[in-house]
Structure formats: structure tokens, C-alpha cells
Amino acid sequence: METLNNMLYGFQVVLTFQNILFVFIGVLAGTLIGMLPGLGPISAIAIMIPLSYGMDPASALILMAGVYYGAVFGGSTSSILLNAPGISGTVATSFDGYPLAKQGKAGKALAIAAICSFAGGTISVVALMLVAPIMADFAVSFGPTEYFALMLLGLTAIASLSEGSTTKALISATFGLIIATIGIDQQTGTQRFTFGNPNLLEGIDFLIIALGLFALAEVCSLILTRKKKMFEGDQSVGSLKITRSEAKEISGPIARHSVLGFILGVLPGAGATIASFMSYLSEKKISKDPSSFGKGNIKGLAAPETSNNAATSGAFVPLLTLGIPGSGTTAVLLGALLVVGVQPGPLMLTDHPDVFWGVIASMYLGNVFLLILNLPLIPFIAKILYIPKALLISLVIVFCMIGVYGVSFSTFDLYLLLGFGVLGYLMRMFSFPAAPLILAFILGGMMEQSFRQALTISNGNYGVFSESPVTVSLLVISLFSLTFPILKGKLSKKGNLNNNNDLSA
Amino acid sequence: MLKSIDRKVSIVLFVFAIIYLIASYRLPAFSYSIVDADALPKGLGVLLAILSVLLFFQSPHEKPAFKLKKEEVAILLSVFGLILGYILLFEFLGFLLTTIIFLIVTSRILGYTNWKSIISVSLGFTVVLYFSFNYLLQIYLPQEYCHSRKEGLAWKH
Numbered sequence: 001m002e003t004l005n006n007m008l009y010g011f012q013v014v015l016t017f018q019n020i021l022f023v024f025i026g027v028l029a030g031t032l033i034g035m036l037p038g039l040g041p042i043s044a045i046a047i048m049i050p051l052s053y054g055m056d057p058a059s060a061l062i063l064m065a066g067v068y069y070g071a072v073f074g075g076s077t078s079s080i081l082l083n084a085p086g087i088s089g090t091v092a093t094s095f096d097g098y099p100l101a102k103q104g105k106a107g108k109a110l111a112i113a114a115i116c117s118f119a120g121g122t123i124s125v126v127a128l129m130l131v132a133p134i135m136a137d138f139a140v141s142f143g144p145t146e147y148f149a150l151m152l153l154g155l156t157a158i159a160s161l162s163e164g165s166t167t168k169a170l171i172s173a174t175f176g177l178i179i180a181t182i183g184i185d186q187q188t189g190t191q192r193f194t195f196g197n198p199n200l201l202e203g204i205d206f207l208i209i210a211l212g213l214f215a216l217a218e219v220c221s222l223i224l225t226r227k228k229k230m231f232e233g234d235q236s237v238g239s240l241k242i243t244r245s246e247a248k249e250i251s252g253p254i255a256r257h258s259v260l261g262f263i264l265g266v267l268p269g270a271g272a273t274i275a276s277f278m279s280y281l282s283e284k285k286i287s288k289d290p291s292s293f294g295k296g297n298i299k300g301l302a303a304p305e306t307s308n309n310a311a312t313s314g315a316f317v318p319l320l321t322l323g324i325p326g327s328g329t330t331a332v333l334l335g336a337l338l339v340v341g342v343q344p345g346p347l348m349l350t351d352h353p354d355v356f357w358g359v360i361a362s363m364y365l366g367n368v369f370l371l372i373l374n375l376p377l378i379p380f381i382a383k384i385l386y387i388p389k390a391l392l393i394s395l396v397i398v399f400c401m402i403g404v405y406g407v408s409f410s411t412f413d414l415y416l417l418l419g420f421g422v423l424g425y426l427m428r429m430f431s432f433p434a435a436p437l438i439l440a441f442i443l444g445g446m447m448e449q450s451f452r453q454a455l456t457i458s459n460g461n462y463g464v465f466s467e468s469p470v471t472v473s474l475l476v477i478s479l480f481s482l483t484f485p486i487l488k489g490k491l492s493k494k495g496n497l498n499n500n501n502d503l504s505a
Numbered sequence: 506m507l508k509s510i511d512r513k514v515s516i517v518l519f520v521f522a523i524i525y526l527i528a529s530y531r532l533p534a535f536s537y538s539i540v541d542a543d544a545l546p547k548g549l550g551v552l553l554a555i556l557s558v559l560l561f562f563q564s565p566h567e568k569p570a571f572k573l574k575k576e577e578v579a580i581l582l583s584v585f586g587l588i589l590g591y592i593l594l595f596e597f598l599g600f601l602l603t604t605i606i607f608l609i610v611t612s613r614i615l616g617y618t619n620w621k622s623i624i625s626v627s628l629g630f631t632v633v634l635y636f637s638f639n640y641l642l643q644i645y646l647p648q649e650y651c652h653s654r655k656e657g658l659a660w661k662h
Contacts (some may be wrong), residue, residue, distance in 0.1 A: 053642060167560045171518060174553045178525060181549065185542035192542060193528060222578055223584060226615055390617030391626055394608045397588060402634065405595070406644040414592040422585070430514050454539040460539045491600035 003129060010357030014365055019059055019358070027366045028064040028247070030070020031077075031277040031373055032384055037084035038222045039072035039215065041329045042438070046210035047396070049336050050403040055103035058358040064336050065359050066366045068329060069121060069312045072272055073370045076113040076305055077382060081106060081237070089272030092280040096300035098295060101304045103296055103401040107238035108246075112298055113305045114374035116254055121367040123258035124265070124313035125498075129360050131266070132349075136321040137345040142449035144457070145465050147324070149474035151447045154318075154326055155440055156478040157269025162433040166485040172427070176437035179204060180444025187452055199412040206335035208413055209441055211400045212420025213434045218427040219396050226389040232428065237379050250302040254285055261307030266313020267325035269481070272308040272315075273393070279307035313363060320344050320356060324443070328435030331442040339407075511560055518557035542606035552632050582615065600646035604631045 033044035043143065048067045052060035075086035080097035093113060094297040100109035142150070143445070159169035182193045183203030194200040257279040264275040283303035284293045293300040315330045321347030337344055348356050373381060404417045425435055458464035466472055529546035573581075591607045608627035617623060638644045 050638075050644070051642065165560075165563065167556055167563055171553065171556045171560065174556060178546070178549050178553065181546050187544045188538050189536055190533055190542035191534060192546065223581060223615065224573070245543060364527055388617050388619075390612045390615035391623070393584075393615055394611035395626075397584075397611070398604055398608065398630075398634070401588075401591065401595075402600075402638065402646065405646070406638065408644070411592050411596055414595070418585070418588055418592070421588075430510060448545045448604060451545070452538075455517060455540045456538075 003133070006133075006353070006357050007129065007361060010359075012186060013058055013354045013358035014062065014361045019062055019362065020061040020365070022055075022059050023066050023362050024369055026066020027070035027073070027369045028373065030067040030072075030272040031074030031370065031381065033067075033252030034071030034074035034086045035077045035381070035384060037078050037082065037086050038218045039396070040087040040223075041068050041217070042077075042210060042332050042435075043215035043218055044071045045329065045332050045336065046207060046215055047399050047403060049210075049332075049339070050406045052336060053406065055340060057337065057340045057352065058355045060340045061194070061333075061337055061359045062362040063357055064333055065316070065363065068333060069309065069363065069366060072308050072312050072368060073114075073117045073121070073374060074381075075488055076108060076117065077109070077374070077378065078385065080113060080301075081382060082108045082385065087272075088217070089276055089311075090304070090488055091273070091403045092276040092304035093301060093308075095280060095304075096295070096297050099294065099296035100298070100301065103286075104238055105296070107240040108242060108298075109301060110237060110378050111240040111242050112246070112250060112301055112401075113374060114378070116250060116302045116305040117309040117374070118367050118371040119254045120258040120261055121313060121370070122310035122364065123254075124262040124310035125360060125363045125367070127259075127262045128313045128316055128363075132317055132321050132356075132360075135317060136349045138348040139322050142346070142470070143468070144453040144470055145471040147322075148447060148450040148454060149465070149471045149478065150322060150324055151443045151450070152482065153474050153478035154268040154443065155436065156481045157267070158239065158327065158436050158439055159269075160484045161274060161479045162407045162436060164431050164433065166482070168430075169434045172432050172434065173436040173440040176440030177447070179209070179437075179443045180441050180448075186445065186449060191255075197412075199410060204416060205404075205407055205413065205440060206332070206438075207339075207407055208404055208417045209420055210332045210335065210438060211403060212417045213424035213438060215396060215400050215423025216417065216421030216432070218430055219393055219400075220421070221428065222389055222393050222396075226393065237382065240375060246298060250298060253279075253299050254300040254306045257283070257303045257307040258310040261310030261316040264307070265311030266326075268318065268324075270311070271327040271329070272311040275311035276304035276308040276316075279303040289421070320348060320359070323344060323348070324446075325439060328438045331439040332398055335442055344485065511563075515557045515561040518560070519554055522550050522553035522557060525553070583614055584611065587614070596647045599648045601631060601635055601648075604634070 014023065029048055030041070030044055033039050033047065034041060034095050044067050045064055048064065052063055055063070071087055071090050076093045076097065077091035078084050079085040079090040079094035080101050083094050083098040085091045085094050097109045097113065100106065155173050159173050160166050164171045180203070182200055182203055184191055184194075191201065260279055260282070261275040264270040264278060265272070280300060280303050283299055284290050287293065287297075287299060289297075315325075315327055318324050318326050319330045321333060323334070323343060325334045334344065341350055342348070342355055400417060401414055405411075407413070424434055427437075454464050455462070465475065526547065529543050529550055532543040532546065534543070535541050541581050587607060587610060591603055594603045608630065609623055612623045612627070635646060638646050
């Protein structure tokens with residue numbers, strides 16, 4: 001009953017003309033940016049952040065959240081039509097989505113993707129609504145040691161779960177923490193690594209890093225692929241109709257993978273990409289006819305599409321209730337929230353109920369908007385794929401520049417942005433993942449603070465980290481998560497042949 | 506021995522870690538804190554050094570790095586130069602003029618040939634962006650240098 005009341009309150013927040021407009025702008029921008037191959041949800045959010053300056057916190061988060069799940073929703077369109085996933089969370093969508101499109105059933109594939117995204121998104125918002133308050137209640141008792149251990153777990157989890165070398169991911173994370181040490185120390189007032197430059201006293205703004213490492217670096221990759229046309233000729237997407245038997249067929253995967261996706265989204269480090277792969281592989285495993293996967297099986301399309309959208313709502317659980325993001329994307333969302341003056345965490349439910357329930361209610365509305373945008377309107381929206389890349393690239397560059405200039409009004413920050421763009425591109429070239437860096441950068445300040453708070457309370461005694469059972473178990477899990485890649489390596493060697501087939505399918 | 510790219514990168518990282526450590530040891534001490542401002546940087550420096558050594562020894566089997574064509578490098582560098590020029594001129598020429606020029610030149614260099622749409626998109630986009638920032642978001646983008654100086658003088662009188 002209480003949840004129901006809170007939900008009604010949330011809808012009260014959302015159902016004003018202004019906030020409905022923001023939900024719509026958010027999901028529309030998310031869909032469009034997510035659809036463009038190359039630009040992911042982090043870039044989408046970072047590009048939209050300047051719009052939220054001066055907004056009240058609830059509206060700002062409603063807008064940004066809309067951009068996030070909108071991007072995951074929209075990313076499937078280019079996966080299906082072009083076999084060029086707009087975002088990494090929709091890579092698994094292309095395995096069966098693109099074959100369907102090649103068979104001339106693009107419309108059907110898009111419709112299934114939209115319905116599954118809608119179902120996955122909506123079911124997991126219900127779960128978010130039920131789980132989040134419980135989690136917040138539990139987290140109220142957390143002290144600095146628990147927070148420190150939790151953030152450490154977030155970092156080790158994202159490092160061990162990211163693609164490629166774990167060492168490289170850990171180096172990215174360490175580098176993010178190092179960048180976070182620039183500026184005036186919060187406890188002693190010591191200037192660290194500012195080199196006497198007044199522009200660095202307050203540290204580097206997270207928007208510069210997000211836009212540089214993601215949007216600008218993605219622009220570099222777009223430049224290199226600019227000659228490939230995004231959309232060939234005048235293909236029409238075909239009929240959007242789904243038969244009754246098909247609807248029946250996808251209802252199983254929807255039920256299974258909205259739960260799986262939500263759980264994986266809540267866990268630190270996982271998120272939409274891992275959720276979609278896990279769902280695809282598990283759906284294939286339990287299927288009676290696994291050989292049809294990869295050739296246009298609608299279950300193989302439904303599973304990852306449900307799962308990645310469910311995972312995006314799941315990712316809001318740790319963000320809203322603990323104030324600790326579990327992925328690069330939610331880290332940027334947290335940064336955006338801090339800009340408008342809200343510190344998410346267990347107290348947010350009592351301090352800012354409008355933000356908390358408002359954003360949850362907005363997700364129901366946003367998913368309805370997305371369904372409308374992605375079902376009847378999809379043939380029109382897919383036209384954005386006709387935009388010549390050369391124009392798109394220069395427009396994105398200007399967006400990044402203005403976004404950064406709008407926060408600081410200093411050209412020094414623009415040079416920094418360019419520098420981080422180059423760094424981001426180099427990281428891609430040498431295959432260092434960028435998500436651990438941004439997560440570590442956002443967590444860096446908070447981690448240091450809780451670490452030093454804990455030691456100040458205990459008067460320098462490190463034993464304080466072994467006093468609480470929650471802290472100890474979190475520390476043990478984060479240590480264990482680092483051994484996960486070694487285990488994974490051994491397992492994949494054993495089942496090498498099978499796995500290779502699975503991922504390249 | 507230095508053939509693999511990862512090894513070169515790991516050496517750069519190791520050198521960076523050492524420089525960072527030296528800088529951390531030079532941070533001034535604050536006498537009233539239990540954990541001083543230099544604690545975390547020192548730890549991070551050591552961690553980065555260890556990780557770069559790990560990377561050095563972990564990198565034997567690696568695919569050859571992706572090679573870029575010379576023309577592509579030239580394009581990347583010229584876009585870099587254009588962005589640099591954009592930043593340099595941004596506050597001097599003002600947002601409107603610099604952005605329009607930047608959009609036209611960059612789209613052209615990236616190989617888009619349709620003049621009509623280049624010019625109309627550049628003009629339209631810039632003007633819409635300018636008005637939405639200045640009036641909707643009330644974030645004031647720089648105007649032309651001479652213009653704003655005149656306004657500044659008028660304000661002083």
C-alpha cells in the first residue's frame with residue numbers, strides 16, 4: 001500500500017507539462033543518439049547534460065534517465081537494420097536481428113525488439129520500485145568502511161568483467177583514481193598536482209572526461225569509418241505486424257530475461273552488455289532447436305532485447321539507494337546528479353522523495369513513449385541513419401565543445417577536453433577499456449573520503465576494516481572478483497570450441 | 506623485446522607512475538591529520554607501477570596493432586588542428602562566426618561535397634544552438650570580441 005502511495009506521488013511529480021516534455025525529449029534524444037552507430041549511452045548522456053543546467057534535480061534526472069534507457073532502446077534499431085550496433089548493449093541483438101532483416105522481415109524484427117524492450121523495461125521498473133526501498137533501508141546503517149568496500153567492489157567488478165585484459169582495465173581504473181586526486185584535497189586543503197594552475201584547483205570536471213573519453217574518441221572512430229554509408233539505398237522496413245503465435249513464442253523469453261537482466265543490472269560491473277550476452281547464450285542453451293539461433297530466430301532476438309532494457313532499470317538500484325554507480329554509464333548519471341545538487345544514497349528516499357519516486361514513475365511513462373517512437377514511428381526515425389557522417393561528426397564536435405564551455409566558461413577546459421579526446425582514442429587503439437576510468441574518476445573522491453574518515457574515526461587503526469561483517473564480506477568478494485577472469489580463462493580453454501561458436505554466431 | 510605495443514605502453518605507464526610518485530612525495534605535510542593528503546596518491550603510484558610491470562610481462566601473444574593509412578592519419582590530424590583553431594578563435598571571433606566556419610570547413614575536409622546542405626545545416630544548427638543556449642538555458646555563449654568590448658565599455662561609462 002505504501003509503495004502504491006509513493007508511486008502515486010511519483011506520478012504527481014512526473015505528470016506536469018514540463019516533466020512530461022523532459023521525459024519525451026530524453027527518450028527521443030536517447031533513441032536518436034543510441035541509434036547512430038558509434039555513439040553510446042555515455043556519450044548520449046554527456047552530450048545532453050548541458051541541457052540540465054539550472055533544472056530542478058527531479059527534472060534533470062528524469063531527462064538523463066530517459067536518455068539512458070532511450071539509448072539502449074534505440075540501439076537495437078541499427079543492430080537490426082545495419083548489423084552495426086549503436087551501443088555495446090545491443091550487439092547480441094544483431095545476432096538474430098540482422099538475419100531477420102536480411103530475410104526482408106526488418107519490420108517484424110524491429111517490432112519484436114520494441115515490444116521486448118518495452119516489456120523488459122517495464123517489468124524491471126516494477127522490480128526497481130519494490131527492491132530499491134528495501135535496499136535503502138538496509139544501506140542506512142552503512143558506515144565509511146562499508147562504503148569504501150562497496151566502491152572497491154564496484155571497481156574490481158567492472159575491471160574483471162570488462163572485455164579483454166583485466167590488467168589493462170585495472171590500469172584504466174587506477175588512472176581514473178589518479179585523475180581524481182588533482183585539485184584541492186577535501187580534508188586538509190592541500191593543493192595536489194595543480195602545478196599552480198588556478199583552473200585545476202577544483203579538479204577536472206567529470207563532463208570533460210566523459211565527453212572527451214567517450215564522445216570525442218567515438219568521433220575519431222567515426223572519422224575513420226566515415227566512408228561507409230550508414231544506410232544503403234531506399235530499403236523499406238516492411239510490415240511491422242507480429243502474428244499471434246510469434247507473440248506466444250516471445251512471451252517465454254520476455255518473462256525469463258526481464259528477471260535475469262534486472263538482477264545482472266543490479267550487480268556491480270555487469271550492466272546491459274553482459275546481461276544481453278548472458279541472455280542470448282542461456283536462451284540458446286535451453287532452446288529445443290539451438291542451430292536456428294543466429295539465422296533469424298525470434299527468441300534469439302527477444303532474449304537480449306528484453307534483458308538489456310531490464311538491466312538498465314536494474315542499474316538504478318545501486319545508483320539511487322547506495323549512491324554508488326556500478327557501471328560507466330551510471331557513473332556519468334551520478335555526475336550529472338551531483339551537478340544539480342543531489343547526492344543519491346539511502347537518505348535520498350527521505351530527503352528527495354520527489355527525485356526518487358519521480359524518476360521511477362517517469363520510467364513507466366518513458367517506456368510508453370519509447371514504444372510509440374519505436375513501433376509506429378520507426379520508419380520515420382530510422383531516416384536519421386541517412387545523415388551523412390561528415391556532417392554528423394562536425395556537429396557532435398561542436399556539441400561537445402559547447403557543453404564543456406557552458407559549465408566553466410573557460411577555454412582551458414576546452415583544451416583539456418581535446419586532450420582527453422586524444423587519450424580516449426589512444427586507449428581504444430591500445431584496447432584499454434574507458435568505462436573503468438570514468439567510474440574510478442567519479443568514485444575516486446568519495447572513496448578517498450570514506451577511507452580517511454574510517455581511519456580518522458579509528459584513530460589510524462586499520463583494524464576498523466575488519467570489524468563489520470558487511471565490510472569484510474564485501475572486501476572478500478572484491479578480491480574474489482579479481483580471480484574471476486583467471487577462472488574464466490581456464491573454463492574457456494576447456495570449452496573453447498563451443499564458446500567461439502556462440503559469440504561469433 | 507620492445508616489439509609488442511603493450512610493452513611500449515607499459516614502459517610509458519611505469520615512467521608516469523614514477524613521476525607521479527615523486528610528485529606525491531613532494532606534497533606538503535599537514536600536521537593535524539591522521540591520514541594525510543599524500544597517502545592515497547602514494548598508494549596509487551605504487552599500484553600503477555606494479556600494474557605496468559604486470560602488463561609488461563603479460564603481453565606475449567598479441568594481435569598486430571591496427572595500422573592506419575597515411576591519408577587517414579592526415580585527416581585525423583587536420584581535424585585535431587581544426588578543433589585547436591576553433592578553441593583559439595572561440596572567444597575572439599565569438600560563437601556564431603567560429604562555429605559556422607568550423608562546421609563548413611570540417612564537413613568539407615571529411616569529404617562531404619554537397620555545398621547547399623553544408624551551408625544550410627551549418628547556419629541553421631549554429632543559430633538554433635545559439636538561441637537555445639542564450640535564451641532557453643540562459644548560458645551565454647561568447648559574442649564577437651570587438652562587440653562585447655564595446656558593450657563592456659558602455660557599461661563602465
